[in-house]
Amino acid sequence: MKDIETLIPHRAPFLFVDEITTVESDKIVGNRTFDNSEQILKGSFPDFKFVPGMIIIESMAQCGGAGVKMLGITQGLFGLANIENANFYKGVKFGDKVRYEIKNIRLSEKIIKQSGIAYVDETPVADATWMCVRID
Numbered sequence: 534m535k536d537i538e539t540l541i542p543h544r545a546p547f548l549f550v551d552e553i554t555t556v557e558s559d560k561i562v563g564n565r566t567f568d569n570s571e572q573i574l575k576g577s578f579p580d581f582k583f584v585p586g587m588i589i590i591e592s593m594a595q596c597g598g599a600g601v602k603m604l605g606i607t608q609g610l611f612g613l614a615n616i617e618n619a620n621f622y623k624g625v626k627f628g629d630k631v632r633y634e635i636k637n638i639r640l641s642e643k644i645i646k647q648s649g650i651a652y653v654d655e656t657p658v659a660d661a662t663w664m665c666v667r668i669d
Contacts, residue, residue: 537551540553541599548595549591550563550592552564556603561596561600562634565630567588582627586659592651593651594647596649598665601637612668613664614665615663622656622660633652644667
């Protein structure tokens, strides 16, 4: 699949998608393995070595945004504008491969609304619904 940096503006240390594996009009699947060397992430629950929950949500939104760009439905620069809900079920540890299954709810030239579930193995660790708006 395409290099993520050609799809979204995020760069290290704030790029949280490794690859997009599935792109369909209603579904996007991607993944990310968080590395213990990522200093920006180490301050949240350092005794448990958990990736911050909000980074999981950001990673889902980045995955969804990259997939939408691959579909060619929207153009321009989009930014996260709203998190409708977010639920966290289990901590994600450094080294875990997180798989994101994103559903497209609404795609237009100005608004992207999606929901997603983050999994480690087959266990859901978080889910959320969010909206991004065109900012350019």
